[in-house]
Ligand SMILES: *[C@@H]1O[C@H](CO)[C@@H](O)[C@H](O)[C@H]1NC(C)=O
Ligand SMILES: *[C@@H]1O[C@H](CO)[C@@H](O)[C@H](O)[C@H]1NC(C)=O
Ligand SMILES: *[C@@H]1O[C@H](CO)[C@@H](O)[C@H](O)[C@H]1NC(C)=O
Ligand SMILES: *[C@@H]1O[C@H](CO)[C@@H](O)[C@H](O)[C@H]1NC(C)=O
Ligand SMILES: *[C@@H]1O[C@H](CO)[C@@H](O)[C@H](O)[C@H]1NC(C)=O
Ligand SMILES: *[C@@H]1O[C@H](CO)[C@@H](O)[C@H](O)[C@H]1NC(C)=O
Ligand SMILES: *[C@@H]1O[C@H](CO)[C@@H](O)[C@H](O)[C@H]1NC(C)=O
Ligand SMILES: *[C@@H]1O[C@H](CO)[C@@H](O)[C@H](O)[C@H]1NC(C)=O
């Protein structure tokens with residue numbers, strides 16, 4: 445995601461870590477090369493009775509799936525056929541020794557301009573599971589996103605029984621209006637951006653919205669099988685609870701790392717996160733259909749889209765059954781309340797690495813990081829719509845993000861890779877206050 449960007453000093457630390465890990469795994473690396481072409485083009489899409497012209501990859505919404513194996517090289521040629529500049533970010537891919545292929549516009553590269561193309565070139569190293577890709581400039585990621593499936597190396601099994609089928613489940617947000625106008629307005633006024641009109645599952649809002657019954661994603665399953673749901677939260681800003689009526693799932697992976705499996709009725713997933721869960725279907729043909737629903741977890745003061753998206757889990761109809769699918773009862777899951785912090789905390793505390801994590805144990809430097817959403821004064825001659833006429837501004841250690849003047853790819857191209865990032869980012873907040881208490885009034 446592009447919402448929070450690591451400060452320079454962390455980037456440098458991450459790079460050194462990355463180099464170390466690369467040398468560890470380099471010896472075993474021997475994958476193939478996979479080629480993809482992404483044509484950035486416009487497509488008309490209708491949801492909630494609103495038709496809009498949106499930016500897509502290859503005319504598809506959500507976009508195409510990238511499938512690779514750990515150790516493979518991936519070459520994606522992105523061709524820009526539209527009037528907007530664009531870049532694509534490979535969310536979660538570690539980009540060991542290929543940082544310039546990461547994608548955030550103006551950070552790792554200048555965007556791909558109209559009529560131009562760029563070939564992203566990277567290897568997936570030491571990661572297995574689900575990741576995803578999305579546009580990384582302004583708010584084009586609201587429609588330009590898709591899954592990255594990273595399979596284990598050839599001959600390496602999953603640390604669990606091979607699922608019968610694997611299905612991507614991607615959460616997103618639908619805006620009836622133009623999302624570029626929404627973010628432009630928010631940046632101008634300094635207020636919170638307008639919220640979405642619906643959440644989506646695989647691009648569909650589902651039957652709980654008006655004028656949406658036909659725009660419902662349906663997963664047809666066979667009884668007594670294990671399905672792996674590759675879940676991605678591609679929503680712009682919202683953490684989401686997700687649950688399937690009358691079914692428990694087993695969480696086995698998060699952000700392309702295996703976790704100690706645990707069962708749960710409800711998962712919580714933040715924007716940008718991915719997780720694989722195993723869904724074991726009931727042992728016999730079911731006499732009901734089941735809704736899968738997602739809606740946010742939110743505790744901030746700002747407004748947010750508090751609606752619920754739904755998809756349908758439907759058992760294949762038994763040939764001898766006297767039931768007609770249309771006549772079956774539709775069961776809904778129970779989701780925690782929108783502000784259920786107790787559930788959120790207890791869910792998050794269940795994550796444990798399956799394998800012993802390989803991390804440095806000797807600590808050289810300690811950094812104190814505060815991350816917050818504060819305000820900055822309204823510029824002169826402006827009207828601002830943040831709290832008390834200010835502008836919202838996110839910060840790390842009281843420093844807000846500013847784009848670098850040289851992108852990483854530029855620096856790499858001109859052989860100036862050692863001068864882009866400074867290492868003077870404060871390792872302590874510049875102004876201390878009680879970060880968990882009542883915030884000070886700086887306006
Ligand atoms: C979208 O619809 C408009 C209005 O019908 C049409 O002019 C335009 O060509 C369509 N765009 C695409 C990409 O199909
Ligand atoms: C596209 O990117 C170029 C290079 O960064 C920039 O000069 C230009 O203004 C951008 N165009 C638009 C429409 O944003
Ligand atoms: C991709 O990067 C690798 C490693 O730097 C390089 O050997 C290869 O030639 C590149 N391929 C393309 C098509 O740019
Ligand atoms: C945001 O919402 C407000 C209030 O509903 C509306 O007036 C404004 O036009 C919206 N802005 C955009 C860019 O959609
Ligand atoms: C659907 O439309 C009805 C009538 O216009 C309205 O009362 C209701 O709130 C709408 N429901 C949703 C989920 O938007
Ligand atoms: C769904 O779950 C409820 C409560 O666990 C149970 O009473 C009901 O029989 C289940 N229905 C089906 C169709 O599985
Ligand atoms: C569906 O099957 C369950 C368990 O076999 C039973 O308890 C329930 O009453 C049935 N529901 C319907 C609507 O037939
Ligand atoms: C959702 O938000 C709207 C507008 O802020 C509010 O009227 C409504 O009661 C909320 N619904 C729920 C379920 O919280």
Ligand SMILES: *[C@@H]1O[C@H](CO)[C@@H](O)[C@H](O)[C@H]1NC(C)=O
Nearest residue numbers: 742743781782783784785786
């Ligand atoms: C959660 O929201 C409900 C009503 O929507 C409210 O009564 C309750 O106090 C809230 N709980 C917390 C912990 O904020």
Ligand SMILES: *[C@@H]1O[C@H](CO)[C@@H](O)[C@H](O)[C@H]1NC(C)=O
Nearest residue numbers: 821822823824825826827828
């Ligand atoms: C701000 O407004 C004043 C008075 O209207 C004007 O003289 C000045 O040029 C404006 N400054 C900018 C930066 O627009």
Ligand SMILES: *[C@@H]1O[C@H](CO)[C@@H](O)[C@H](O)[C@H]1NC(C)=O
Nearest residue numbers: 831832833834884885886887
């Ligand atoms: C809002 O700004 C006014 C005038 O600058 C100030 O008196 C007031 O305390 C501020 N209120 C808050 C909640 O910051």
Ligand SMILES: *[C@@H]1O[C@H](CO)[C@@H](O)[C@H](O)[C@H]1NC(C)=O
Nearest residue numbers: 876877878879880881882883
């Ligand atoms: C910060 O504020 C919280 C909440 O009021 C309080 O529990 C905590 O003791 C404070 N910490 C310090 C260091 O003052």
Ligand SMILES: [Cu+2]
Nearest residue numbers: 445446535716
């Ligand atoms: Cu991302």
